[in-house]
Amino acid sequence: MSEDPLYIRILEKLGVNTTRLKWKLYQKERKVQDIARTGIRPKGLQWLSYPHKICSHCHAINDKEARECSSCNRRLPNMLIYKISRLLTSAASGESPVIIQGFLGLMLLFFAIEISFGGFSMENIMMPDNYGLQVLGAFTTHIFQGPFQWFRWTAFGLLHGGLIHIGFNGYALYQIGPIIESQIGRARMLVLITVSQLGAALACYLWYFEINKINTLVIGASGWVFGLLGFGIILFHRMGIPSIRNQLSFWAVFMLGFGFMVGGISNAAHIGGMLGGMLIAILPAGGNVRMPGIDKAWAIIALFSILLWSVTIVFMFVSLSFNP
Structure with missing residues (x-):
């Protein structure tokens, strides 16, 4: 990691603990390096615009209007409930402390x-x-x-x-x-x-x-x-x-x-x-x-x-x- 930016050095002079800030800066640098190396940008919540649902049981892809999974015949929620449940699942993912x-x-x-x-x-x-x-x-x-x-x-x-x-x-x-x-x-x-x-x-x-x-x-x-x-x-x-x-x-x-x-x-x-x-x-x-x-x-x-x-x-x- 390169030398700390000026604003971090100023905050440290003021007695502010910048550990978490430095970590975020380090992660940002890593993401930039990964993008430069692979050319792939993170998609974030791009899945919200996808016109389909993924079955939580068999992971098959279904049309957004489908009420039952085409693969395992399990009942599927409507699109709004599906998106809310995925958001909640993302919030409780392995990245959450x-x-x-x-x-x-x-x-x-x-x-x-x-x-x-x-x-x-x-x-x-x-x-x-x-x-x-x-x-x-x-x-x-x-x-x-x-x-x-x-x-x-x-x-x-x-x-x-x-x-x-x-x-x-x-x-x-x-x-x-x-x-x-x-x-x-x-x-x-x-x-x-x-x-x-x-x-x-x-x-x-x-x-x-x-x-x-x-x-x-x-x-x-x-x-x-x-x-x-x-x-x-x-x-x-x-x-x-x-x-x-x-x-x-x-x-x-x-x-x-x-x-x-x-x-x-x-x-x-x-x-x-x-x-x-x-x-x-x-x-x-x-x-x-x-x-x-x-x-x-x-x-x-x-x-x-x-x-x-x-x-x-x-x-x-x-x-x-x-x-x-």
Whole structure:
């Protein structure tokens, strides 16, 4: 990628994070290069003007007025419903960052539940009641109070200590999450988040409860956000995109430094999550026809990740029901 344009350098001087902007610029350059190489321009939504329907079952081409598929005799929708359904399918295609969107949704859901403990006042929105956080799964010494407290190892990555906290983590995810998910796919993205979260939890457990014997409360998605940063640094270094790699590196160093200077920030979670993300980055990525087992392994681990997060969420609601 060539030197950053002047407007990006100006934005960076003003302190604006331009990671997402640089990625879009990089993608635009790639599209221009692909067009120059192949002479083929992307068609976008050109299919909307096509005078036919494609059967969703057998993929046969049918006339736009057809009510049944000429190949499999399945019923076809009218043209308006057909176009709407295709648009919705396109929106939910592999290019959509479903994993990041899902986790952002969970973060917002549990933030709303946190606030409900103390009422929807501005004071409570800015700093929710600690009792609600402990009930929902904050990482505390509660993990030693029985086998059913294990869900806290993952649950605290969905909880936040106020509007600024969730706003910052949400912004970070918006900046880097879709970029990484578009490159590695949903299965690896889910595994990346899970391993980063577990790395953050393990680091907190060792640092706070084993080494320093501190009874503290840890919450926030920043542990696995740092996992995305660590993964992204290695990913974009390998892809030969130093501008994004350097941006992520600067962001990671800045936030770690900020965490050392300001109280109430868990650098243990940040470092643990980052190491977890880097671990995933150095593992074989898959997509090699000579090693099909790697893709299957990622899919299996992703299924375990889905199970882990699903059970975690169930336990969060169970804990909520026992501690209204």
